[in-house]
């Protein structure tokens with residue numbers, strides 16, 4: 001008896017679709033049976049199982065990406081009811097219906113909700129967001145990190161390169177070469193590390209080139225959108241200070 | 255834009271404060287003398303400015319060239335930004351969008367205002383002593399008066415919010431608390447500067463500017 005009442009409850013979705021990277025996008029409406037505790041990924045899996053539009057017509061199943069299903073990999077990021085976020089932590093019960101799903105179109109759309117976040121990984125390479133410890137001989141143990149510093153640096157290390165901050169930033173677009181907030185915060189993380197600090201100047205210098213930190217216009221949407229609560233605007237301002245200092249030091253030949 | 259955009263943007267930012275921000279304050283003080291000291295106070299202030307040493311170079315390097323760079327590069331910066339206040343209705347995002355919108359309005363307003371005043375002096379249509387009268391004519395025209403109010407509000411917002419952003423982008427206000435306090439301060443500055451400009455704009459409508467100027471005109475006619 002309970003089953004019949006549950007089965008009559010449905011979830012309505014409006015999904016922006018795109019068949020190929022350069023194809024025109026279009027929307028399709030879906031209505032799927034509701035299950036308790038469902039998330040957006042669950043809804044997409046339901047559509048995959050039974051790829052029919054709301055009007056009953058068959059359609060190609062909707063494509064999306066996901067891995068961890070616990071908001072740590074960033075693969076499932078998409079625009080849900082107007083806000084960029086992770087589909088795996090977006091619970092149907094907490095969303096207004098019809099639920100609108102769109103790809104994060106700041107990035108190149110591969111298909112439907114699948115996007116290509118390569119520019120973020122390139123940005124991390126550009127700023128050398130790692131700690132170089134490889135050598136031809138044993139370099140010995142590095143300097144220790146103070147516990148208080150480790151604690152705030154840990155917050156920065158939670159970044160999963162999901163791209164939500166870039167999607168929310170009005171200065172990340174095809175007229176602007178801005179690297180985006182995530183990579184700048186990673187520079188702060190690796191420059192704070194006692195070993196990483198040894199390459200601090202190099203990282204700052206890449207941010208003082210075209211498309212570097214100068215692209216930040218302080219809309220501060222990023223810090224409000226980051227699912228990991230990373231203090232992005234504080235990182236950007238701190239790196240502003242470091243780059244400014246670096247600029248003056250270079251001018252003065254210090 | 256070729257070359258290093260980091261440097262161009264830093265220069266843009268610096269020029270916005272020194273000299274342009276200082277100039278706005280100076281301009282506010284000069285105008286305010288019209289409210290406080292009437293026609294006489296205003297012409298005294300103008301005389302003081304014109305008596306400054308090397309006034310030509312002060313104007314060239316203190317106003318014209320910085321204005322040109324800040325304005326033109328600023329238009330490019332505005333062109334590079336999206337407006338997404340529909341999706342992200344946060345106060346700071348609105349300030350971000352308004353900074354660009356008021357920048358464009360200020361650009362247009364300043365050029366037009368310069369044409370109406372400084373350019374007329376340059377081509378000899380108007381003398382320095384007659385600027386009060388000129389402003390009286392402009393401010394008494396309802397249409398110009400409204401446009402000036404819009405221009406003044408845009409310019410003062412752009413200045414105040416720009417100062418907030420300057421402190422962030424040079425790494426002076428870093429944490430959220432510092433930035434919040436800074437935004438209260440600069441919004442306070444916006445209100446004060448805007449009110450002072452608007453009071454002087456209102457003062458220019460007063461009859462004494464007409465009389466004083468016509469007296470000056472008569473004097474020159476007699477001579």
Ligand code: SF4
Pocket residue numbers: 074158159160161162163164165166181182185225226227228229230232
């Ligand atoms: S900083 Fe936050 S929003 Fe940006 S990529 Fe990292 S986790 Fe995502």
Ligand code: FES
Pocket residue numbers: 065066067068069070071072073074075076077086087088089
């Ligand atoms: S699947 Fe990994 S964050 Fe959603």
